[in-house]
Amino acid sequence: MTTAIAITGACGRMGKMLVESVHTNKATSLAGALEHPGSNLIGNDAGEIAGVGRIGVPVLGDLSSIISRTEVIIDFSTPSATLANAQICADNGTPIVVGTTGFSDEEKQQLTELSSKIPMCIAANYSTGLNISLKLLELAAKAVDEDVDIEIVEAHHRHKVDAPSGTALAMGETIAKARNLDFKEFALFAREGITGARRKDTIGFSTVRGGDVVGDHTVMFMADGERLEVTHKASNRMAFAHGAVRAATWLVKKEPGVYDMQDVLGLS
Numbered sequence: 001m002t003t004a005i006a007i008t009g010a011c012g013r014m015g016k017m018l019v020e021s022v023h024t025n026k027a028t029s030l031a032g033a034l035e036h037p038g039s040n041l042i043g044n045d046a047g048e049i050a051g052v053g054r055i056g057v058p059v060l061g062d063l064s065s066i067i068s069r070t071e072v073i074i075d076f077s078t079p080s081a082t083l084a085n086a087q088i089c090a091d092n093g094t095p096i097v098v099g100t101t102g103f104s105d106e107e108k109q110q111l112t113e114l115s116s117k118i119p120m121c122i123a124a125n126y127s128t129g130l131n132i133s134l135k136l137l138e139l140a141a142k143a144v145d146e147d148v149d150i151e152i153v154e155a156h157h158r159h160k161v162d163a164p165s166g167t168a169l170a171m172g173e174t175i176a177k178a179r180n181l182d183f184k185e186f187a188l189f190a191r192e193g194i195t196g197a198r199r200k201d202t203i204g205f206s207t208v209r210g211g212d213v214v215g216d217h218t219v220m221f222m223a224d225g226e227r228l229e230v231t232h233k234a235s236n237r238m239a240f241a242h243g244a245v246r247a248a249t250w251l252v253k254k255e256p257g258v259y260d261m262q263d264v265l266g267l268s
């Protein structure tokens, strides 16, 4: 038996990778491919759009029309689309894997409220390497000197619409938690002009956007006399897609609640 997965945002950069990953994985089958109802790609074959040839799955504009034959949804789209799709999943008891980033605090709250009805996996980054790096960051954040300076630098392609990346924020939150700091108080997202000397315990963020960079993240722990850097570089979106599909097959057996990729990988 294969796990029947539907992909929302199926014609996007990640959606195409997810269609390919689900289609080529022997343990999964593509139950549906969704775009927003106004998309001019509705009716096209999802496999042809993903570049894997005709697979007989048309791109549709209404998730409700295929949800009854779907065991789990994978959604990498936009915050408002993900929230609407998660509501449909909650109404139908269908688990959802969320890859979308850029949610406001209020949107995050609305999303997690729906998890009382369905299993939901939410992660800013589904790659295995990045999730291992979160464990390394936790270790480093606890072990380095109290007065170390911590900076996070991320780079992404020119089309990315949210900043800092969800992954950079997750890295900062992991570090703040390990050092018993309030992330909202100590995160510093911009510097310009006469900023004054660096404030102790700040976690600084720098954002680079350009070209076709898939996703680079570096965390620097800077002390007097030495610097530790933890870097992850994604060179192909398939690293995220395979991780999300793995999360989907894991999630279908779970109770309602919020999970993340650390849970899927047994790292939590």
Ligand SMILES: NC(=O)C1=CN([C@@H]2O[C@H](COP(=O)(O)OP(=O)(O)OC[C@H]3O[C@@H](n4cnc5c(N)ncnc54)[C@H](OP(=O)(O)O)[C@@H]3O)[C@@H](O)[C@H]2O)C=CC1
Pocket: 008, 009, 010, 011, 012, 013, 014, 015, 034, 035, 036, 037, 039, 076, 077, 078, 081, 098, 099, 100, 101, 102, 123, 124, 125, 126, 127, 166, 240
């Ligand atoms: N967690 C992770 O591992 C990763 C997360 N991401 C995140 O995933 C998200 C998508 O990234 P990416 O693929 O690059 O972005 P794209 O813009 O390429 O893809 C988003 C897709 O969603 C579609 N869409 C918009 N509204 C709806 C809707 N209501 N229903 C269905 N589809 C809709 C868009 O259509 P249209 O273009 O016509 O509006 C588009 O095809 C981002 O938030 C990104 O940060 C990305 C990579 C990895």
Ligand SMILES: O=C(O)C1=N[C@H](C(=O)O)C[C@H](O)C1
Pocket: 101, 124, 125, 156, 160, 164, 165, 166, 167, 168, 214, 215, 216
């Ligand atoms: O938009 C992207 O491309 C990516 N988004 C995610 C994020 O915001 O962290 C993950 C990955 O870095 C690629």
